[in-house]
Each structure stands twice: as C-alpha cells, then as structure tokens.
Amino acid sequence: MVATSQGVPLLVRRPALDEFVLLMKRGPTISYPKDINAMLLMMDIHPGDTVLESGSGSGAMSLFLSRAVGPQGRVISYEIRKDHHAVAKKNYRLWRDAWVIGHVEEWPDNVDFIKQDILTAAEDMKSITFDAVALDMLCPQAALPIVYPNLKQGGVCAVYLANITQVIELLEGIRRSKLPLLCEQIIELTQREWLIQPARQDSRLAPRVEAQQNIDEEPQQDEEYLVQEQAVVGGSEGDESLSEHVAALGSVPYIARPYPWQVGHTAFLIKLRKFNPVHPDTVPDDSW
Ligand SMILES: C[S@@+](CC[C@H](N)C(=O)[O-])C[C@H]1O[C@@H](n2cnc3c(N)ncnc32)[C@H](O)[C@@H]1O
Incomplete structure (x- = not known):
C-alpha cells in the first residue's frame, strides 16, 4: 500500500x-x-x-x-x-x-x-x-x-x-x-462488460425519483441519458410490487447496463x- x-x-x-x-x-x-x-x-x-x-x-x-x-x-x-x-x-x-x-x-x-x-x-x-x-x-x-x-x-x-x-x-x-x-x-x-454504479448528477449521488411514464417523449440526447436512465428505475406508476422492491434497494438509484464500448x-x-x-x-x- x-x-x-x-x-x-x-x-x-x-x-x-x-x-x-x-x-x-x-x-x-x-x-x-x-x-x-x-x-x-x-x-x-x-x-x-x-x-x-x-x-x-x-x-x-x-x-x-x-x-x-x-x-x-x-x-x-x-x-x-x-x-x-x-x-x-x-x-x-x-x-x-x-x-x-x-x-x-x-x-x-x-x-x-x-x-x-x-x-x-x-x-x-x-x-x-x-x-x-x-x-x-x-x-x-x-x-x-x-x-x-x-x-x-x-x-x-x-x-x-x-x-x-x-x-x-x-x-x-x-x-x-x-x-x-x-x-x-x-x-x-x-x-460483455457491464457498468454498475450509483447514478450521479452534478458529481453527487443522484436522488431516486418516482417513475413517470411518458411514452410520447422524444429520445434523449447523450448527456441527458444517464440521469433519465436512473429516473425510470422505480418502475411504472401503479406497479406497487416493483415500487416496494425498488424502495427496499435504498435511496440511491443505480446505473446497471452493458458498457456502450466493448x-x-x-x-x-x-x-x-x-x-x-x-x-x-x-x-x-x-x-x-
Ligand atoms: C498470431 S501469432 C500467435 C500469437 C500467440 N498465440 C500468442 O498468444 O502470442 C501467429 C504466429 O505464427 C507464426 N507462424 C506462422 N506460420 C508458422 C509456421 N509455419 N511455423 C511456425 N510458426 C508460424 C507467425 O510468425 C506468428 O508469430
């Protein structure tokens, strides 16, 4: 060391x-x-x-x-x-x-x-x-x-x-x-290499936010992508079992996906x- x-x-x-x-x-x-x-x-x-x-x-x-x-x-x-x-x-x-x-x-x-x-x-x-x-x-x-x-x-x-x-x-x-x-x-x-880490926003841990279903939304630009991705971790509205499950995970949302470069x-x-x-x-x- x-x-x-x-x-x-x-x-x-x-x-x-x-x-x-x-x-x-x-x-x-x-x-x-x-x-x-x-x-x-x-x-x-x-x-x-x-x-x-x-x-x-x-x-x-x-x-x-x-x-x-x-x-x-x-x-x-x-x-x-x-x-x-x-x-x-x-x-x-x-x-x-x-x-x-x-x-x-x-x-x-x-x-x-x-x-x-x-x-x-x-x-x-x-x-x-x-x-x-x-x-x-x-x-x-x-x-x-x-x-x-x-x-x-x-x-x-x-x-x-x-x-x-x-x-x-x-x-x-x-x-x-x-x-x-x-x-x-x-x-x-x-x-395939995966990235799994707490989501960050402005270099701080991002807060978990409730999911909002918006299927009409325009595709996100690259720089918005990570924040948006962690925002939907909570599942869709009305899906209680999923919300409970996510709540049990703690308050920090995670990015969990394959790296785009492989x-x-x-x-x-x-x-x-x-x-x-x-x-x-x-x-x-x-x-x-
Ligand atoms: C892709 S390299 C092998 C790399 C090696 N497996 C490694 O992990 O470092 C292929 C090698 O086979 C050798 N080679 C090609 N034909 C050969 C032959 N007839 N007899 C012996 N070596 C040969 C080449 O010179 C080259 O160094």
Missing part, C-alpha cells in the same frame, strides 16, 4: 497473468485470454501433459499453457520468425523473473521455444506424443498433416482463427486430405479431435 500526497491509499500489485499478457510488449497479435481459456478447456489440459504450440507469436498462449501443464508437464512451441521467437522468449522470461519476487515457488521452466517452421518439424517430433495441440498461425491446415501423427488418439487440436473464411478453408483442407480429425465445435466467445470479435475457436480408425492401438471390441 502507498498513499498519495493527499492521503488517498493506493494498492500496488503485480498483474495477474491475463493482465500481463494484455500489457506486455507484443510482436504479433496475441490470443486473447478469454479465448485461451476456452482453448484450454477444449484441449482438456492437465498438469503433467505435453502440448505442442505453433506459432509462439508474442508468447501469451505459451504462458497459459505453461501454467496449465505445470512443473511436470512440457510445452513445445514452434515459431517461424526470428523476431517473434525472441519476443515470446523475452515475455516468458520477464513473467518468470517477476513471479519470483512475490512467490515462494518458481514458475516452471517448462516451455521449449523452438525457432523453426512447424512444417519442417516432423522428424524432430517423431518420438513425442502430444496430449494436445494448439495452433494459432496462418494456414493451420498445412500444419495438420505434420502434427496429427504425434497427437494421441482422442486428443484435441484447438485452432484459433480470426476469419470465418479461414475456418472454412481449414475444414475443407481436412476433408480433402482425409485427415482423421473430427470437428466437434466451432465457437466465438463474446464477453471488445468486438477476436477469433473463432475450432475443436478438432483425433479419431483414427486405422490407428495401431485400435482393437476389435465385441462387447459393443
């Missing part, structure tokens, strides 16, 4: 991981934390898992993957561009270094950042089985034939794509090349599950 010269207390704290990745220096655009979380769920990642990522980009997704697999797990992250590879590594190091300050246990050093085109990595990955794969790169369908053989049977490859036309290209690529990947889900996550579209998330009927592990099961 610190105080300003006027005695206002301020809490100084280290950023949470989602705040850090939104504020850190970027090379390319990051995967947004809300989308990363959904991808982690899609891939059903557990501590101890081995996960493949391409591309590393600015390292936002790598950090979340690192936390999800924990000290016993491993993330292998490919990046084709030297500058992006350097940014991802630097961001990872900065986060780990800062983590030490406020924590007893070290942040695991469990991400291998590899500067290489994923399309040329088949040979290097030959001996590794991945529990899951996360792709955030241009033309992910080109990488699928390389990465799917090392994805475990039943494992999920989660893909992050900005445009719906890219999603169609991805699915068409899978269909044409007959890859054993089933598309289980395509989602887009919208997150984060728009970020990405489509595609969940591809490996289902390979001719996999060597497949055994006939007569019990079905």
Whole structure:
C-alpha cells in the first residue's frame, strides 16, 4: 500500500497473468485470454501433459499453457520468425523473473521455444506424443498433416482463427486430405462488460425519483441519458410490487447496463479431435 500526497491509499500489485499478457510488449497479435481459456478447456489440459504450440507469436498462449501443464508437464512451441521467437522468449522470461519476487515457488521452466517452421518439424517430433495441440498461425491446415501423427488418439487440436473464411478453408483442407480429425465445435466467445454504479448528477449521488411514464417523449440526447436512465428505475406508476422492491434497494438509484464500448470479435475457436480408425492401438471390441 502507498498513499498519495493527499492521503488517498493506493494498492500496488503485480498483474495477474491475463493482465500481463494484455500489457506486455507484443510482436504479433496475441490470443486473447478469454479465448485461451476456452482453448484450454477444449484441449482438456492437465498438469503433467505435453502440448505442442505453433506459432509462439508474442508468447501469451505459451504462458497459459505453461501454467496449465505445470512443473511436470512440457510445452513445445514452434515459431517461424526470428523476431517473434525472441519476443515470446523475452515475455516468458520477464513473467518468470517477476513471479519470483512475490512467490515462494518458481514458475516452471517448462516451455521449449523452438525457432523453426512447424512444417519442417516432423522428424524432430517423431518420438513425442502430444496430449494436445494448439495452433494459432496462418494456414493451420498445412500444419495438420505434420502434427496429427504425434497427437494421441482422442486428443484435441484447438485452432484459433480470426476469419470465418479461414475456418472454412481449414475444414475443407481436412476433408480433402482425409485427415482423421473430427470437428466437434466451432465457437466465438463474446464477453460483455457491464457498468454498475450509483447514478450521479452534478458529481453527487443522484436522488431516486418516482417513475413517470411518458411514452410520447422524444429520445434523449447523450448527456441527458444517464440521469433519465436512473429516473425510470422505480418502475411504472401503479406497479406497487416493483415500487416496494425498488424502495427496499435504498435511496440511491443505480446505473446497471452493458458498457456502450466493448471488445468486438477476436477469433473463432475450432475443436478438432483425433479419431483414427486405422490407428495401431485400435482393437476389435465385441462387447459393443
Ligand atoms: C498470431 S501469432 C500467435 C500469437 C500467440 N498465440 C500468442 O498468444 O502470442 C501467429 C504466429 O505464427 C507464426 N507462424 C506462422 N506460420 C508458422 C509456421 N509455419 N511455423 C511456425 N510458426 C508460424 C507467425 O510468425 C506468428 O508469430
């Protein structure tokens, strides 16, 4: 805690991981934390898992993957561009270094950042089985034939794509090349931020006023909007149960609505599950 010269207390704290990745220096655009979380769920990642990522980009997704697999797990992250590879590594190091300050246990050093085109990595990955794969790169369908053989049977490859036309290209690529990947889900996550606070008028708390029903009223100008909005919180005339309910809330009316400015579209998330009927592990099961 610190105080300003006027005695206002301020809490100084280290950023949470989602705040850090939104504020850190970027090379390319990051995967947004809300989308990363959904991808982690899609891939059903557990501590101890081995996960493949391409591309590393600015390292936002790598950090979340690192936390999800924990000290016993491993993330292998490919990046084709030297500058992006350097940014991802630097961001990872900065986060780990800062983590030490406020924590007893070290942040695991469990991400291998590899500067290489994923399309040329088949040979290097030959001996590794991945529990899951996360792709955030241009033309992910080109990488699928390389990465799917090392994805475990039943494992999920989660893909992050900005445009719906890219999603169609991805699915068409899978269909044409007959890859054993089933598309289980395509989602887009919208997150609406809400504003909830006591209404103010001339920088003081506004008084609650009785509702007046006036359906002929002209639409309000922007600057009048907030005051008008709190004025109708009391409900319509004659609606006693609503008035009683509002009275129970206290004398201060609240603004309670979504913010007019919101984060728009970020990405489509595609969940591809490996289902390979001719996999060597497949055994006939007569019990079905
Ligand atoms: C949008 S960024 C990924 C951002 C990352 N998910 C994050 O959260 O910071 C896409 C990255 O994929 C990389 N990339 C594109 N094609 C690649 C390939 N064939 N092999 C490896 N990386 C590739 C690009 O250079 C770029 O850095």
